[in-house]
Amino acid sequence: MEPRVRVHRLAEQVADRIRAQIISGDLADGDPLPKSEELSRRYPVSLPTLREAMRILEAEGLITVRRGRLGGAVVHRPSPANLGYNLGLVLAAQHADIGDVAVALRHVEPACAALCASRPDRAQTVVPRLRELHEEYLASIADLPTVVGVSRRFHEALVGLCGNPPLIVLAGALEALWSSHEESWASRTEPRRVPLTQRRESGEVHGRILTLIEAGDPAAVHQLVAAHLASAQRNPKPAGSPTIDLTLLRELMQPSGEASDPG
Incomplete structure (x- = not known):
């Protein structure tokens, strides 16, 4: 067993070094990792050890790997969506459902919105982005899937612009879980089920929040925001099971051009 233990420890050391480069920004989001030959020169370990290191980073969501002749690995900066996926796994194991996620958001998102209003630099950092999204919402109100996506970005911005990094990450993970289900629901729902009057009401509330x-x-x-969420979370109504569906979040996290095992 000792050789296997040693390989695993070496792989963790290589993964630690590459992970540190990703977190520090030396490797940016979307950057390709060098091919296996270059990585082997940088880290003098065996090919199985190098592949084990790549598997560790891929499991953490820090790289995406595509096998084959045109394969390679692409860097992904850690994001709330990554945490949302892992959070979803934990919640699913505890038999929580998407309704529980909605309740959690009704508590944390209003706190984020309040922090947005408390920022002394809100006129420069918060208001322009929210106004842009609000105008986009009004312009796309006739198209249900599009307007739901814009609405989700408005709510995600309330979290992402609050100025508190731990709250941004934790609430952002909940937002990612909820958004993946709501946007999937919107793509499958007849527009008449959400009449224009209801969409306009939501737009008016967004304007008052702004x-x-x-x-x-x-x-x-x-x-x-608390009252608005209690009303707006009438959608999505789960068709059948309200179980958290992690495939929906994985699809949102999936980059347009995936990648895999260096080699």
């Missing part, structure tokens, strides 16, 4: 953030009123925006 106004309260711009005015710097965290208490009022917390209350409004």
Whole structure:
């Protein structure tokens, strides 16, 4: 067993070095990893050890690997979607469902929105992005799948712009789980089931959220976002089982051009 233990430890050391480069930004999101020959020169280990290191990084979501003659590995910076996938695994093992995710969001997203309203630099960092998304929402209101996607980006922005990194990551993971289910629901739903009046009402609430953030009123925006989520989360209504479907999130995480085992 000792040779196998040693191979695994060497593979972890190689994975540790590449992971550090990804986290530091030396390897940027979307960068290709060098081919196996170059990696072998940088890290003088056997090919099986190198492949084991790649499997570790791929399991962590830090690279995507495509086998074959045109294969290679592409870097992915850690993201809330990665955490959302792992969170979904844990929740599924605890028999939680997408409704539980919705309840959690009703507690954490209003706190993020309140932090957005508390930012002294909100006029430069928060308001322009929310206004852009709000205008895009109004422009695409006739197309249900499109407007649901824009709405999700508006809510994700309330989290992503709150200015608190731990909350951004944790709430962002919940948002990623919910968004994957809601966008899948929207793509399968007849537009008449969500009438234009309902979409306009949601757009009006988004506009009021934007106004309260711009005015710097965290208490009022917390209350409004909580009420809005309680109403808006009528969708998606699970067809059959409300079980968390991790394949939906994996599809959102999948890059347009995947990659695999160096070699």
